[in-house]
Amino acid sequence: MPITVKSLWDEGGEKLSLSIVTGEQNLDRKLPETAMNRPGLALTGFFQYFANQRLQIFGLAEFTYLKSLSQNDRVERLEELFGQQIPGIVITRNRKVPKDILELAERHKVPVFRTPMVTMNFVNECTVLLEKLTAPQKRIQGTCMELMGIGVLLRGDPGIGKSETALSLIERGYSLVSDDVTEVRRTSRGGLVCWANEVTRYHMEIRGLGIIHVPSLFGVAAIRRQTELDLVIDLKKPTGNEDRTGVHPDTIEIMGVEVPCITLPVRSGRDMANIVEVAALNQKLKELGHDAAKELDDKIISRLTKGRVQHG
Known part of the structure; x- marks a missing residue:
């Protein structure tokens, strides 16, 4: 149109x-x-x-x-x-x-x-x-953050702790892009860009506290106007079937673009901000060509193969 x-x-x-x-x-x-x-x-x-x-x-x-x-x-x-x-x-x-x-x-x-x-x-x-x-645009539920240059979209059911996790990450020096509702646009390079709605930009809702204005509390470095989307993290209640190796990572399709997707179980006392931070750093290493899960898998297969040859 x-x-x-x-x-x-x-x-x-x-x-x-x-x-x-x-x-x-x-x-x-x-x-x-x-x-x-x-x-x-x-x-x-x-x-x-x-x-x-x-x-x-x-x-x-x-x-x-x-x-x-x-x-x-x-x-x-x-x-x-x-x-x-x-x-x-x-x-x-x-x-x-x-x-x-x-x-x-x-x-x-x-x-x-x-x-x-x-x-x-x-x-x-x-x-x-x-x-x-x-460009085609879409509005999706989720809180978007930028961590070390990696755009992360936190998704999950209401009350699961998206905003609280994002708040902890802001306190660690990372930046908020949008809270709860994120606007997404496909770029000419085939990627995705996220930003906040004009009305809610720079604001967060913290249950029990209400609405806060992030740059007023944490400074302008705590916000980003937009970021490219590199990773989607789903926060969910534990089921016992969570991936424990990461050898075969999942992806999710958003507007025709495949984005890496991780499911993290939320448990009482678990530092979700720390895990999200590590997930973003791990994604950054993958983009640089260093995949820890694949390297370990290759080492195990190599060791097993050598063992078979020696006993053959």
Whole structure:
């Protein structure tokens, strides 16, 4: 589903240093495509393959060419450009917007923005932002933490101790991303990114205590705006069937991405924060190519094989 120009303004207005020149009442125009378009060819009068569903970027080349045209030709080309129902225009390098563009933008109800950014830098950053806005997203139950650069999602039944475990980890110097409800987005690289809902961001609910504001109590280092998801940990009541070797790790599919998943039994007196910390460190070692469970399994098989040969 296409986003609107307002979505871009709300999410990236500050980051992209955008200011609205005209058309603030027309921000509901659809942005069907995430790519940008520089309308140099269209300004010459060639509109056969004009990308009219993209945001139009006016940089140094476009302005230089417009200045080379006569007044009548410039107005005629711009009139045809605006007649293509474009979603919006961005003027880079903080250039003054020509009167012709302002008048046509108001007549065709096209929003016009301006940014001090260099054209190529703006195109790159805006493309990334638009891909983020249009990427598939999902809301899942769980508390997300970042430990040593590893994004960990803690899941479990209500009251199992997710927030309490997360609080203990924060006290150890790790960072909270989201509590109880986590937003997840698939990246263009095939991974997953987690962040908190705007309303609940930086807050935690601790049973018996209520709502706390994490950065006020533990400082800004105790929070992260987002993190890549590397590991899912399910906190559950013990069943007696828990994995004791880790040789064949489980995975869980989230939005088509396979993520390593560990089930940890929660028992009275067990330091869950310590175990989650070790699980995150172990996952980091696995990503670096060091798998302790597999190495031990290989050693045992090697020892058994040698024993058979000697007694054969």
